[in-house]
Amino acid sequence: MWRFLLRALLVLVFALILLALVGPLLIDPNPAKEQSPARIEPSAATYAFVTIPVSGTPGLRAHYRDSTDPRRDDFDPLGQRIFLLLHGFTFNLSTWDPMFPFFAREGRTIAYDQLPYGLSEKPLPAGLKGDNPYAKASAVEQLLALMDALEIPEAVLVGNSAGGTLALEVARSAPDRVSALVLISPWVYATRPTFPAWLVSTPQMKRISLLLGRYLGEGMPLLDLSYADPERISDTRRELAASHSWTPGWDLAWGALMNRSLIDAVTVSESLADITQPTLVIAGARDRIVEMADSARAANALPNAEFAVLPECGHVPHEECPDLVRAVIADWLRHL
Known part of the structure; x- marks a missing residue:
């Protein structure tokens, strides 16, 4: 009897190992086809492109919106400041649509799709020579x-x-390029799992990353999670959030991004004391992704920061509660 149970246990363990090794390889590696939006003409959501130098590439195209571009926007800024707007994980520059006119009236304003989001280029690391x-x-x-x-x-x-994490990293590494910071629900103390590079580089983990990228990019589940009340999300907003899917093969790039994210830990919290630029930290009281207490903790650790909490708002108050965000930032800018 015991021999039978031992053999059965060994068979089960072997089956589980086999499933772990072979199962991910059954994930379809072929690129997804582009999706056509139902309500939006893609050209109406396209602004401008610029090719930027990136190590190991001939240059990559980044999609951006510039308030000084007369072909699309016509703003008359009141001040000389320049604002660079950075979206969050799986989002794109359209997240700033409710806030863009406000910043554009304050000064030149640029929002861009970080690679491989939105309409920016979606390179595959396997085809590149550099980092x-x-x-x-x-x-x-x-x-x-x-x-x-x-x-x-x-x-x-x-x-x-x-995007708040990226802003802090830039402020730390190139302080002369950053005059001030506005951080909305910044990802500072929230953690995500990381794994050894050898494991992440296996074919199995690459296929799992591809599956994760497709899951996050097809239904945009983080969009719903980012709102205190998902009923506030319009159909147009949902289509703009998925603009990456207008490009064929977007899922392969998202899979590569997810795969790399399994290596890089979020460590910016270790350097907050060195970031001395004037900073405004804003948190939604009903944020389900970054706890309000984490945003308060980050504001407290920054040497020159102010903190504001917005009631009935989630992780993207600039989308969900733009009037409140505009009021808080306008007051802060007056004293900057």
Whole structure:
């Protein structure tokens, strides 16, 4: 009897190991086809492109919106500040649509799709010679390259979630390029799992990353999670959030991004004391992704920060509660 149970246990263990090794390889590696939006003409959501130098590439195209571009926008800014708006994980520049006119009236304003989001280029690391374009250091390099290409010597960085993390990384590594920071629900203390590089580089983990990228990119589940009340999300907003899917093969790039994210830990919290630029931290009281207490903790750790909490707002208050966000930022700018 015991021998039978032992054999059965060994068979079960072997089956589980086999499933773990073979199962992920059954995930279809072929690129997904582009999706056509039902209500939006893609050209209406397309602004401008600039090719930026990225290590190991001939240059990559970044999609951006510039308030000084007379072909699409006609704003009369009141001030000389430049604002660079940074979206969060799986989002794109359309997240700033409710806030863009406000910033554009304050000064020149640029929002861009970080690679491989939105309509920006979606490179595959396997075809490149240099560093992985989805590494944390590369995202900093790309932002600074964009500033150089658009002749922006210094800017106020406005970042939401992972865009807030990127803003902090740039403020730490290139402080002369950042005049101030506005951080909306910044991803600072929230953790995600990381794994050894050898494991992440296995074919199985790459296929699992591809599956994760498809899951996050097809239904955009983080959009619903980011609102305190998902009923506030319009159909047009949902289509703009999925603009990456208008490009064939987007899922392969998202899979590569997800795969690389399994290596890079979020460590910016270790450097907050060194970031001295004037900073405004904003949190939604009903944020389900980054706890309000984490945002308060980040504001307390930054040497020159103010903190504001917005009631009845979630992780993207600039989308969900733009009037409140505008009021808080306008008051802060008056004293900057």
